[in-house]
Amino acid sequence: MDVVTVGESMVLFEPNENGLIQYTDHFKKRIGGAESNVAIGLSKLGHSVSWISRLGDDPFGRYIYSFIRGEGVDVSQVKFDSNANTGIYFKQTGGFNQTSIYYYRQQSAASFLNHNDMKEDVISKARFLHITGITPALSQSCYETVIHAIKIARKHNVKVVFDPNIRTKLWDSSDYIPILKVILKMADFFLPGEDELKLLFPNEAPDEIIAKVLKFGVSTIIVKNGAAGATYHTKSESQHVSGYPNEHVKDPVGAGDGFAAGFISGLIEDLSLSDSVKRGNLIGSMVTMVHGDCEGLPSRQEVLGFEKKTSDVHR
Numbered sequence: 001m002d003v004v005t006v007g008e009s010m011v012l013f014e015p016n017e018n019g020l021i022q023y024t025d026h027f028k029k030r031i032g033g034a035e036s037n038v039a040i041g042l043s044k045l046g047h048s049v050s051w052i053s054r055l056g057d058d059p060f061g062r063y064i065y066s067f068i069r070g071e072g073v074d075v076s077q078v079k080f081d082s083n084a085n086t087g088i089y090f091k092q093t094g095g096f097n098q099t100s101i102y103y104y105r106q107q108s109a110a111s112f113l114n115h116n117d118m119k120e121d122v123i124s125k126a127r128f129l130h131i132t133g134i135t136p137a138l139s140q141s142c143y144e145t146v147i148h149a150i151k152i153a154r155k156h157n158v159k160v161v162f163d164p165n166i167r168t169k170l171w172d173s174s175d176y177i178p179i180l181k182v183i184l185k186m187a188d189f190f191l192p193g194e195d196e197l198k199l200l201f202p203n204e205a206p207d208e209i210i211a212k213v214l215k216f217g218v219s220t221i222i223v224k225n226g227a228a229g230a231t232y233h234t235k236s237e238s239q240h241v242s243g244y245p246n247e248h249v250k251d252p253v254g255a256g257d258g259f260a261a262g263f264i265s266g267l268i269e270d271l272s273l274s275d276s277v278k279r280g281n282l283i284g285s286m287v288t289m290v291h292g293d294c295e296g297l298p299s300r301q302e303v304l305g306f307e308k309k310t311s312d313v314h315r
């Protein structure tokens, strides 16, 4: 495997028409989940990736399983649990030009992930382990699972990519600060949004934060900044890589995961850091143009077509 990732996926319900959920009668059923978004993105770019998770033994679980498997992701490490439900969530994008997320995922099947679900022979053979800050927010056993997976990765020189994906609705107050810092200190690549850096290091200057994180042992920090692109920092250089602003943003959710898929894909192909960030920016931008968290993740041909676009109609 090129990449292994672990985390929860949920069925996502989104109003069929622009409007507030309170007044909506019809919903479109989709799927979401940061780690499976990244897995699907990598698979569509031609890489081998395994997604580890737990799903309820229910129709939603089977729908998610088939969808992710259908995108070419290895799901051999996914377990069905007959004693817990698959998580769901609702997304309101229409209305007042603000996206709101409502989770129904407490005690979900994925919140019962435990360290026995992490197989050394699976993780040790990968080049990268992708971890987000969502999984440790789900339960104590999920937190321990993530730490266990990272320890296996480090033992076998598998590089750890950490996206903090801070979801304040999943945490009690600012509990995420010490917990996500434990993970950060074990990571090789750190992919925060600019806003997330401020949440993790309140009242500290950006330069000081970068210096501190590099001292933790993280080799590369990539700070994402929406349409503006992203800036990467290593011990020896800092460089801003311009984004791909577009006038067709339909849904911003999933851009960060698209970025992660593009960036990791660049690393797998031994592109330079700058070109890997550029690919992340491109895919992040493409994801925003399509409704849904993962439906805008492009294939390799679509990436090339987008870069060389000469016409709006392809026939």
Ligand SMILES: Nc1ncnc2c1ncn2[C@@H]1O[C@H](COP(=O)(O)OP(=O)(O)O)[C@@H](O)[C@H]1O
Binding pocket: 192, 193, 194, 224, 225, 226, 227, 228, 229, 230, 243, 244, 245, 246, 249, 252, 254, 255, 256, 257, 259, 280, 281, 282, 283, 284, 285, 286, 288
């Ligand atoms: N409106 C946008 N236009 C173009 N590119 C975007 C836009 N929003 C996000 N992106 C791309 O996706 C990346 C990740 O998005 P961002 O919103 O910064 O991350 P996160 O969701 O993790 O906070 C950005 O660095 C950028 O490359």
Ligand SMILES: O=C(O)C(=O)C[C@H](O)[C@H](O)COP(=O)(O)O
Binding pocket: 008, 031, 032, 033, 034, 035, 037, 101, 134, 165, 167, 252, 253, 254, 255, 256, 257, 258, 293
């Ligand atoms: O919220 C959660 O728990 C999820 O996993 C659902 C979403 O699919 C990702 O959060 C999208 O993440 P971004 O790419 O950062 O927008």
